[in-house]
Amino acid sequence: MxxxxxxxxxxxxxxxxxxxxxxxxxxxxxxxxxxxxxxxxxxxxxxxxxxxxxxxxxxxxxxxxxxxxxxxxxxxxxxxxxxxxxxxxxxxxxxxxxxxxxxxxxxxxxxxxxxxxxxxxxxxxxxxxxxxxxxxxxxxxxxxxxxxxxxxxxxxxxxxxxxxxxxxxxxxxxxxxxxxxxxxxxxxxxxxxxxxxxAGFSAPPRLQMLEPLPLAATDNCEQTMMALLHKGLSHWQHHEEGWLAEPGDRLEWLMQLREGVSLVHQTLLLFGNQVSHHVNSGWIDDLLWLQQQLSWLDRAQMLAYLTADKGHYLRRLDCQKSVLGQLQAQQQQLPDEAQLEALFYSARYGRLMLGLTHWLYRQDWRAGLAASQTVQLAAPVGELARQRMEDSWHILRNSALGEPTLDGERYIQQKGKLRRNLMIGLCFSTLYPEADRIGFRMPWLDILRGIEDLDMLSPLQEVSEQLDATEAAELEQWLARKQQFLLEALEQSRTQALLMKPYWQSFTSR
The missing domain is CATH 2.40.320.10 (Hypothetical Protein Pfu-838710-001)
Incomplete structure (x- = not known):
């Protein structure tokens, strides 16, 4: 053999x-x-x-x-x-x-x-x-x-x-x-x-949402780090393959590919103290670069929703036809299929994937570690999880999301910070009772969706500058009503979310 x-x-x-x-x-x-x-x-x-x-x-x-x-x-x-x-x-x-x-x-x-x-x-x-x-x-x-x-x-x-x-x-x-x-x-x-x-004996790749990783209280930090990195890389590659294999509109495949990249990036940051001397620092730069290369996906998702069903979202506007034409022109400026394939076959992308694969295969991050780092790697992951989520919660509470009032622009600026916070929670979520974690996360997920809905109006604000005075006035009034409604809903969700006690604090105090 x-x-x-x-x-x-x-x-x-x-x-x-x-x-x-x-x-x-x-x-x-x-x-x-x-x-x-x-x-x-x-x-x-x-x-x-x-x-x-x-x-x-x-x-x-x-x-x-x-x-x-x-x-x-x-x-x-x-x-x-x-x-x-x-x-x-x-x-x-x-x-x-x-x-x-x-x-x-x-x-x-x-x-x-x-x-x-x-x-x-x-x-x-x-x-x-x-x-x-x-x-x-x-x-x-x-x-x-x-x-x-x-x-x-x-x-x-x-x-x-x-x-x-x-x-x-x-x-x-x-x-x-x-x-x-x-x-x-x-x-x-x-x-x-x-x-x-x-031959039809196995199903084509299917779109998958990024789900929590099953963890046990007895899992140590090293096991958890490896499991999260494998999960992130697998999710990333699955949706890369799916995007290349599936004809037609494949935007959601790219969104999930980016989720896998984000999980790998976040995991390296979460466990950086334990393996800081053995993670290629260039990977962090490359992962940031890749996420920047995919940053247009948010705009693409907004435009896809606004133009769906011949602009059904805009149906109450008399200037719908003009607005829809401008939005479709914006879509034409997005990266096309050839540009994306060039990214996936580029040297920087390939070397990032190859470097991660080599490091995961060798599993040699223990070599040369200080005694304190070795102890940290072998320790149960629960305490590290609590510390990381507490740190992330502290950052969130002290950001604009913890201020008395926010306008639309400030909300949109917090989108990346809130996504990172929720990703950290996803990494460790199964260490805690399901009802507790879901009850705490739901208002923040609602806030993220509300911010995304608010941000979805951004392309329309740009469109108003291209319209004649009458159409621009109508669109701006419509936008103001939409923004006001979304801001009121966001404020209600944020007030509720800030009053809730984090589930990891309750769990560790039992």
Whole structure:
């Protein structure tokens, strides 16, 4: 049995022509090209898929080999899976050729063998380089072809870096050199996963809201930090894949991608004291950069709502048609699909994702820690959670949201601060009784929604400057009424929220 350790990238079409030059400085022991045809098998009820195993037959130069890949792990774009390979003489899978011990206890090999059927295939040209870096051998494979399931086809443009032997850090260093040139995006799903989806045996990616992470009082700080980072990165990549896969309006996918990025960023800040010497400080800058690159999403969401159903929100305005035309012109100025794809394939984006993946894989933040930091990492997370939420609450209470009165502009200025506060609460929320935390958070969530509704009027205020005097006067009067209504509702919610005792204070005092 071998354990496959590889980094998978989806690549832009020009990477193939640039790759030989990028590899010139490396010791290339072998370079060849081969055509690979693969057929993937499972039962109609996905008996292999249910145990997270994949079975294929690969044909190459007249020779055949069957491979089973078993359940493994995946962090970012790094995939690790145990695999067994057996030569074949006929193009028909035989599970009995694999070692018996690899199957789960209740797995009926005989029954599954009788029910195997081909589900989909992959057919691609592979350019392969075998590199030696110090004592490490790495196979680099550029694949171009397609996945096919019945009449359904999907293009393959992938680059895989597989550790043959040696130090996995060399794998990441090679990847970093390649990513610097741009055009590479870490891939969270394999060819087989794409094939199952194309064949209709697994659902396409679905939009997911960011939910609280299940935590136990016995979890220590290190476990919690790791779980939050994995959750954030997974949420981020899931919605990146979903945005690229789904046709049509995909704004909500990008909003959730940003939520995943925010969770990763907030987690690094929450646990910064424990691992301050082992977090690449550039990540914080890069995460801020990425969130800035996506800051236009708020404006896009506002415009999408205002223009939905031919401007239904504006139906009571006589100047609706003029306003709608101006709003649609604003939409045309937003980043388009090509610009977003360029972001996801950019060098800075790729290196950020690769760096996080490497750090999560190595789990070496303990090396060189002071004794006090080691103790902090091993301590139950409850006390840290209480401190972090108390600090965040203190900042919120001493911000404009704690002042006697606020106007619309001041409310809008607090949106980012309130989002960060609510994200911290989400990180630790399951440590506390559900009724207590929901009762406390609901008024603040209402306030955030109210601020977002208030901010949604901002594009309309800009539009009024483009209208004639009569239309501008009508729009401004309408806006004033809307703003007044929203401000009154916000003040009621804020008064209620400020009177409530934080749930973590009540919980720790019991």
């Amino acid at each position: 071998d354990t496959e350790i590889e980094l998978k990238f989806l690549v832009s079409s020009d990477v193939g022509s640039r790759l030989p030059a990028l590899l010139q400085s490396y010791n290339i022991r072998q370079h060849d090209q081969q055509h690979l045809a693969n057929t993937y098998f499972d039962t109609a009820d996905l008996a292999l898929g249910s145990i997270k195993a994949g079975l294929r037959i690969r044909s190459q130069n007249g020779k055949m080999e069957q491979t089973v890949k078993l359940a493994g792990s995946q962090v970012g774009g790094l995939h690790q899976r145990p695999e067994h390979n057996v030569p074949l003489t006929v193009h028909s899978p035989d599970l009995f050729l694999f070692p018996e011990h690899i199957w789960p206890e209740q797995f009926n090999v005989n029954l599954v063998q009788q029910s195997l059927q081909p589900l989909f295939s992959t057919d691609f040209l592979r350019q392969r380089w075998l590199l030696t870096i110090e004592d490490t051998d790495i196979e680099l494979a550029l694949d171009s072809g397609e996945v096919q399931a019945g009449e359904q086809r999907e293009t393959i443009h992938e680059l895989e870096l597989e550790l043959v032997k040696g130090d996995v850090s060399q794998l990441f260093e090679l990847a970093d050199d390649l990513v610097k040139a741009g055009g590479l995006r870490l891939g969270a799903i394999s060819k087989a996963q794409r094939g199952y989806r194309l």
